[in-house]
Amino acid sequence: MMKHWMADVVACSDGTEISADAARKLKQHGIPLRNEPIASVEGAEGVLTKIRFKSGPDLDRAALFFSTGCHQASDLSELLGCKRDRKGGVVTDSATEETSVPGVYVAGDVSRDVLLVAAAIAEGAKAAVAINKAFLLRDGFCE
Known part of the structure; x- marks a missing residue:
């Protein structure tokens, strides 16, 4: 409010x-x-x-706040079997942005209530680091 x-x-x-x-x-x-x-x-x-x-x-009035509403435009995460929260956002691991489906990562308005470009960029960077680490682990380059 x-x-x-x-x-x-x-x-x-x-x-x-x-x-x-x-x-x-x-x-x-x-x-x-x-x-x-x-x-x-x-x-x-x-x-x-x-x-x-x-x-x-x-x-x-001197000011106006408005909401345009927000919903997932794609059902890809649902088709892949990703868990979703009560608002329809994809549930992710906060450290890696990995979903409940191993190897599936998301960032931005797919996973969060806060729809900010800066937050999406940060989440994307976390996901990229986690994906790279997963590849390194898979290929035996790190433990």
Whole structure:
């Protein structure tokens, strides 16, 4: 929730139904919910000033956080038999980025809730080192 950054927070669902649990959490934190579909956002010189709804009063705002949603675009990991968490991310060994299927490694938004290029690069580097080590072990070059 954004309440730790500012007191004046309003959730907008753009006409999408929210779960009872989400509604309960919003109410618990004193965050009003606007369910109406959004018609447009307005601003001047790159600064947001207003959210216009298809019905109901406009909402003056200076900032907007949004979520585009996220889901796995490929079912390859599932076809390979990789374990997945409750959100659909591939479960990996945190030290090597190897999945539950030996020899299958992943990095980035396939395995994490944090969808950042920097995190994906770091995970990719860890996976590359682990893959190289696995090849060296397989070929008897290290113990």
